Amino acid sequence: MNRCTAITMIATIARLLEGLRHVAIGASSPIPAAGALLARERSAGRMVVSILGSERQNPFTDGGRELFDCAAQGRIDAFFLSGVQIDARANVNLLGLGAPPRLQKRFLGNFGAPYLASLVPHLILFRTDHGPRSLVEKVDFISAPGADGRWLVTDKALLRRRAGRLQLESVHAGETLASVQSATGFPLDAADTAPTTPTPDEATIALIRGPISVSVGEIYPAFETLMRE
Amino acid sequence: MDEPALCAAEALAARIPDGASIVLAPDYSGCALAVVQALLRRPARHLRLIGCPQLGLQGDLLVGAGCVDRVETAAFALGEFGLAPAFDRFYRENRIEVVESTCPAIHAGLQAAEKGLPFMPLAGVLGSGLVALRTDWKVIDDPFGAGPILLVPAIRPDVALFHAPLADTRGNVWIGVRRELMVMAHAAKRTLVSVEETVDGDLLREERAAAGTIPALYVEEVAHVPGGARPNGLFTCYSPNFETIARYASAARTEAGFASFLGEWLDR
Numbered sequence: 001m002n003r004c005t006a007i008t009m010i011a012t013i014a015r016l017l018e019g020l021r022h023v024a025i026g027a028s029s030p031i032p033a034a035g036a037l038l039a040r041e042r043s044a045g046r047m048v049v050s051i052l053g054s055e056r057q058n059p060f061t062d063g064g065r066e067l068f069d070c071a072a073q074g075r076i077d078a079f080f081l082s083g084v085q086i087d088a089r090a091n092v093n094l095l096g097l098g099a100p101p102r103l104q105k106r107f108l109g110n111f112g113a114p115y116l117a118s119l120v121p122h123l124i125l126f127r128t129d130h131g132p133r134s135l136v137e138k139v140d141f142i143s144a145p146g147a148d149g150r151w152l153v154t155d156k157a158l159l160r161r162r163a164g165r166l167q168l169e170s171v172h173a174g175e176t177l178a179s180v181q182s183a184t185g186f187p188l189d190a191a192d193t194a195p196t197t198p199t200p201d202e203a204t205i206a207l208i209r210g211p212i213s214v215s216v217g218e219i220y221p222a223f224e225t226l227m228r229e
Numbered sequence: 230m231d232e233p234a235l236c237a238a239e240a241l242a243a244r245i246p247d248g249a250s251i252v253l254a255p256d257y258s259g260c261a262l263a264v265v266q267a268l269l270r271r272p273a274r275h276l277r278l279i280g281c282p283q284l285g286l287q288g289d290l291l292v293g294a295g296c297v298d299r300v301e302t303a304a305f306a307l308g309e310f311g312l313a314p315a316f317d318r319f320y321r322e323n324r325i326e327v328v329e330s331t332c333p334a335i336h337a338g339l340q341a342a343e344k345g346l347p348f349m350p351l352a353g354v355l356g357s358g359l360v361a362l363r364t365d366w367k368v369i370d371d372p373f374g375a376g377p378i379l380l381v382p383a384i385r386p387d388v389a390l391f392h393a394p395l396a397d398t399r400g401n402v403w404i405g406v407r408r409e410l411m412v413m414a415h416a417a418k419r420t421l422v423s424v425e426e427t428v429d430g431d432l433l434r435e436e437r438a439a440a441g442t443i444p445a446l447y448v449e450e451v452a453h454v455p456g457g458a459r460p461n462g463l464f465t466c467y468s469p470n471f472e473t474i475a476r477y478a479s480a481a482r483t484e485a486g487f488a489s490f491l492g493e494w495l496d497r
Binding site: 028030052055058060061064068071072100102106107108110116117119141142145220221222223 | 257306323360410471
């Protein structure tokens with residue numbers, strides 16, 4: 001993914017998080033981490049962001065379980081999930097392709113997704129390579145079940161589940177309804193035109209490429225390199 | 230109880246018998262990689278690893294060297310470098326048993342063990358395909374009337390193995406806010422710890438340190454192994470060596486690459 005697309009995803013995520021109190025970031029999530037740190041910058045210090053694996057962005061003192069205990073109590077407003085497959089109903093598959101328990105291809109595993117899916121009100125899905133193999137009609141395995149209202153941010157577009165299915169909200173600069181549809185493995189019930197996702201201004205871009213990428217670089221050095229070089 | 234004596238990484242590894250179940254910390258917590266090196270040199274066999282809640286570099290090294298029969302984990306990954314390459318090969322070749330889980334189910338299973346309970350109820354998870362995969366899990370009606378709820382069995386590992394910044398000569402181990410290490414020590418039958426630094430005195434008598442300290446009561450043995458988490462990082466001490474981990478991530482994709490990385494790493 002190129003830097004420009006990553007920045008659009010980060011700015012879009014920051015918009016979705018506006019007004020929330022506590023945003024938690026899980027494993028393998030550099031772009032959501034950057035989006036949450038941008039939203040926190042704009043919240044005048046009201047937002048708490050916790051990043052798994054970080055020493056500096058970590059408000060927890062009770063070990064690995066605390067994030068999950070917090071979620072079950074309703075103390076976490078937003079969390080992010082990606083997956084090897086995301087389907088038309090916004091179900092997420094993090095486990096792999098084929099039929100478990102002997103998968104054809106195993107990916108990283110379920111992490112906290114099966115649990116957090118039903119306990120965090122703003123569960124935001126993301127995928128950095130929007131394509132017909134990652135966005136499918138039906139996932140091979142449901143790690144996390146979908147729900148109406150759920151957002152999906154990809155490198156091509158912003159989608160949201162309404163009436164049981166993911167619908168197109170906006171396409172990123174350089175994409176069209178047709179180009180996004182052809183990269184999506186299920187039909188999008190969109191209008192004839194889709195609005196363009198707002199692009200961030202120069203100040204926002206500088207913030208992302210500067211202090212935010214340094215913060216995220218504590219645990220995601222490749223992300224920092226992509227942003228800064 | 231006898232106070233744990235301080236000994237080296239090899240002696241700690243010698244206390245882990247073949248066939249043991251071992252709970253391991255995630256890469257961003259405290260990983261006893263020097264002890265893992267000693268297990269690889271032996272090499273240990275038929276280990277059963279439990280990720281608390283996920284496995285990473287240390288698990289992948291053990292799997293790649295043929296030390297492991299079974300893993301129970303919420304994920305198996307090398308952080309930003311993605312798939313754990315040796316585990317991926319072993320999985321494809323059907324050479325390892327995997328018990329799929331999710332992070333809070335592992336934390337809850339260990340919490341059940343630390344309380345001496347047979348199981349723990351857990352919120353969420355219903356609606357995930359994981360419930361059907363885990364035939365040892367039960368869904369019951371909440372006896373207090375709030376609908377269905379998941380029960381997960383206690384996880385009682387033979388050994389908890391991890392690396393921490395500091396211990397005192399009595400065997401009290403400071404882990405700060407990394408309290409998953411505390412839960413691991415409480416839940417396991419035996420706890421083995423390597424540390425960066427040892428100090429005289431008694432951490433439990435220092436008010437600021439005591440709450441973040443695992444009492445020696447739970448700790449069988451402490452080994453003084455400076456740099457014992459490398460190439461991973463260690464909280465409050467040092468950052469991961471991402472170059473080494475990247476080199477491993479690419480080398481270990483093949484059996485030969487893994488063997489050559491391992492040979493070089495064990496020689497140092």
